[in-house]
Amino acid sequence: MRIHKMIIAFSLSLITGRSLAQNGEGETGKYHKFSIYAGGGPSYFINNLVILKDDVSNFKYAISARLMWEPQHSFVALGFETGYFRLYSVKSRSPQPKADITNSSIPLMFVVSMKFSKKFYANWGMGQSITFNKVSNTDSSYNYNASTWSFSDFTATFGYRFVQKANISYAAELKGFYSSSYQNATIALLFIVGFRL
DSSP: OHHHHHHHHHHHHHHHHHHHHHTTOSTTOSOOOEEEEEEEEEEEEOOOOSTTGGGEEOEEEEEEEEEEEOOTTOSEEEEEEEEEEEEEEEEEOSSSSOEEEEEEEEEEEEEEEEESSSSEEEEEEEEEEEEEEEEEESSGGGOEEEEEEEEEEEEEEEEEEEEEOSSEEEEEEEEEEEETTTTEEEEEEEEEEEEEO
């Protein structure tokens, strides 16, 4: 009789535990489908300039932020990504007049993310970006500020999560960004913090 009670109690505990796990509940609590990721790091501009090519400063920085919908038990997630890429700067000292030029982009991307394992993942983003060009000159009449929409841009990311807990994660990402309006391309190494909402 005692054995029967033990078998019944064991069976009920298995069924209850399994149903809680299927509902996304249990030791880790309710599963949250939305996550936000943000971070930044150094970037390198792939120099495609013709004029002032030798005066370009290629090493700059990038910032990234994305909101993702991550269904439970799925290796594919969808979301939206934005950020800021300081692509390059130019300090022209000859010929006269002297000029300082900066070029930056803010992407607005639809993102598809795919997990290869608990640690490795890749993202692909397509969308638009706003490119900002600023020219500061010793002769103020040559100063120039302009913004341009680029309608066919993309990002590609390969990431590695080195810490992953219930509601927080830390990752490193290698991200490529291409803007079609000026054929600008940059590669960035980003350090990312993720929060499950």
